Amino acid sequence: MTASVLWFRRDLRLRDHPALDAAAQAGPVCALFVLDDVLLKVDEGPRTAYLYRSLRALDEDLRSHGGRLTVKRGRPENVVPRLAKEITAGEVHVSEDFAPYGAARDRRVEKALGDVPLVRTGSPYAVSPGQVLKKDGDPFKVFTPFYRAWSERGWHRPSTSNPAGISWYPVDGIDIPHDPRTTAELPEAGEAAALAAWKDFLGGDIEHYNAERNRPDLDSTSHMSVHLKFGEIHPRTMLADLGRRGPAYRRQLCWRDFYAQVLHHWPDSAHGYFQPAMARMRYDTGKRADERLEAWKQGRTGFPIVDADMRQLLATGWMHNRVRMIVASFLVKDLHLEWTLGARHFMDHLVDGDLANNQHGWQWTAGTGTDPSPYFRIFNPVLQAKKFDPEGAYVRRWVPELKSLSAKEIHEPWSVDDPPDGYPAPIVDHDTERKESLARYQEVRAR
């Protein structure tokens, strides 16, 4: 039996892992992770800190089964073939990466491997990009019909193979680096933590998910995004556990597959406008725009729900989905700043930051993406706050300056006779900026 390499990327787990199963079929498995300088340069901060923790957890898991995680640093097209040669591996196994950088990288590695095949089995998605297409063979651009076709197609059953039954081939590598400096409080990393979080969610909040998922104060969402981002759990495992339960949650999992396939079919949409006409939108630039962007980033806009969320991002690397939309709408429609600026800030700080979800979530809010929002759909930060944080508990938690205000006052601190010290006045007037946004949209349309 010849050895093979399992090259881990965004699949940091040992259960329900088809590529691992495929590698183990061939013989002893060398578990490899490559610290790719290109990716790490982009991915500094909390997400890298989380990655290192997840790698440590994976290494521990492997060691408990007689293996070890071999960590190398460098360019994968050099590192992977070198290791394959060192252990005279017959095959290199991976879960397929469909993102623009990863797909190109894998083609380079495949070429550099020469006679040793790069075997792609499975992907981080319930249904891989390219598998769900319209009847005419083109990819979907609208979510709902995609969801119907995706549901109809279905997904594979989870693999039940056991890491204890695999013959491991440990090879020396480098130590997992120390965490980069980050002040964010990160969730626990690793497959065991992911499975525990999932079990916890299934045991309780899933029952109220549809009713309460928009309430940041109740914090009743699953928090699975980061585990999915790093592949500590596979969505197929989750869908199987869900069965008929949680249709609203299943839909959310489908969104992840939807945006992955959009990015796969339109790789330029990671940074370019999915709706090209919208690239003509007029945005603010200059000193005042820079200051407003900075106020937004720091959570000092004077709009409590916006500031709460932006501070939560810096403190924890995570934001509630509803509030992600509120702050995104605020950046684009109230501050008239380009969505790409907000998308970059999110990617810099989100532990679950995923290119497809992030860029297309932003494009959707900005009205430049798939399912573009009608031009008149502009979030009112006060109304949204009152609706989804009715007691103000969420704001109180992240904006302590406003702690003493009542539920009635807290989302409009400027209306209080004696506003609390240290909290900024609103940097814009929502009603004015809403009209300005509508006017700028008309400019784009008028051409």
Place this chain on the structure above:
DNA sequence: TTTTGAGTTGTTCGA
């Protein structure tokens, strides 16, 4: 080819 119905997440205004 043409037609038809639909499109995650909203807000305001006037009755």
Place this chain on the structure above:
DNA sequence: GTCGAACAACTCAAA
């Protein structure tokens, strides 16, 4: 306070 209409026109998916 509640409710329905209006807010444009376009693109997409499927028949």
